[in-house]
Amino acid sequence: MLKIPKHLAIIMDGNGRWAQEKGLPRIAGHYEGTKRAEEIVYACQDLGIKFLTLYTFSTENWKRPAEEVKALFELFENYLGKKITELKERNIKLRFIGRKDRIPKTTLKIMEEAEEQTKDCSSFTVILAVDYGGRDEIIRAVNKILSSGIKSVTEEEFSKFLDLAGIPDPDLLIRTAGEERISNFLLWHIAYTEFYFSPVYWPDFTKEELLKALEDFSYRKRKFGAVL
Structure with a gap:
């Protein structure tokens, strides 16, 4: 029997390499990757997953060529702008995590509109990590705590200052393209x-x-440090 995670996280890797191997510009891979993200989002909803977090743009991705970064945000804006109504019709809530101070204003405006338009949707929550880094999230949380004057916190209290406050931790993380590292994603x-x-x-x-990954997950025995 297929075990369905409540929260699935995905590091969507390999867009650039996919394009280069086909003799295409890297942005063509990102365009194709965006279409794949849509397919996986809807598949996850149909499977009954409640939360899906996608690593969309990391704090380290600013190191890429400026032309590629600009094209990425333009693609993100255009695609997201066209999909807000469809997401709302499918009762999908959209949330964003990460920094907001470096994102282009036009992109940020569409992100805020998407969150506002889908805030009352309750079937499925899609979380896009944009200008996100796990270490940066933890540092921002620490600074919030220091600013509040709190002197000591428990793990539970600390979690309330994180970007994913109120969201259960991922049950399963998938990374594509053969890479086997975390890359600063959701460290806490x-x-x-x-x-x-x-x-x-x-x-x-x-x-x-995706179903192959879920089948593999279904055989896992999660002990959380205990003995079964």
Whole structure:
């Protein structure tokens, strides 16, 4: 029987390499990867997953060529702007985590509109990590605590200052393109998350590949430090 995680996180890797191997510009891979993200979002909703967090743009991605970064945000704006109504019709809530101070104003405006338009949706929550880094999230949380004057916190209290406050930790994290590292993603939240590494580039990561990951997850025994 297929075990469905309540919260799935995905590092969508391999867009650029997919394009380069086909003799295409890197942005073509990102465009194809965006279409794949839509397919996986809807597949996750149909499977009954309640939360899906996608690593969309990391704090380290600013190191990429300026032309590629600009094209990425333009693609993000155009695609997201067209999908807000569809997400709302499907009762999908959209949330964003990460820094907001470096994102282009036009992109930020669309992000805020998407959150506002879907805030009352309750079937499924999609969380896009944009200008996000796990270490940066923890540092921002610490600074919030210091600013509040709080002298000591428990793990539970600390979690309330994080970007994913109120969201359960991921049960499963998938990374595509054959890479087997975390890359500064959800460092606090994945303490007991199961990992699945797929050799498939993200643009080729279909619903069938997702089901392979879920089948593998279904055989895992999660002990959380205890003895079963």
